[in-house]
Amino acid sequence: MKISEKHTRFLLERRNSQIDRNGLFALDSIPARRQVIQYAGEKIPIREAVRRFWQIERTKGSKRMYLAKLSRGWVIDGAVGGNGSELINHSCDPNLFTKRERGTINYYSKRRIRRGEELTVDYRYAPDAVQVPCCCGSANCRGTINLKR
């Protein structure tokens, strides 16, 4: 499924991923340091995100969380009003980086991205949070999505 051109200047497609379920792939090459897509969704306070987290935990994996940290007290829930960017998987050697600007989260290309490459970003989970194993397959994989202490 293609991502609407309302959300990105590049041809992106949602596909099955080797990393985890679905991912987002570049159908064209993307030059370095370009804005690729905004992380869209509903802006909610942390305590609402925590409430949704526990609600989804009770579904035992049938539903997924798509939260991205916006600022100290706020997150964006990509499960509500997301544009496909919430499907971008984690890698310890990502081709995108995150910029938080004017109350939005944007993904930029870190380097030139080849046609057909999966888009990835470093989720940078806190070192003291629940440890999530990483399957990114990169040579410098940390072993977990969490940052090292």
Ligand SMILES: [Zn+2]
């Ligand atoms: Zn990794």
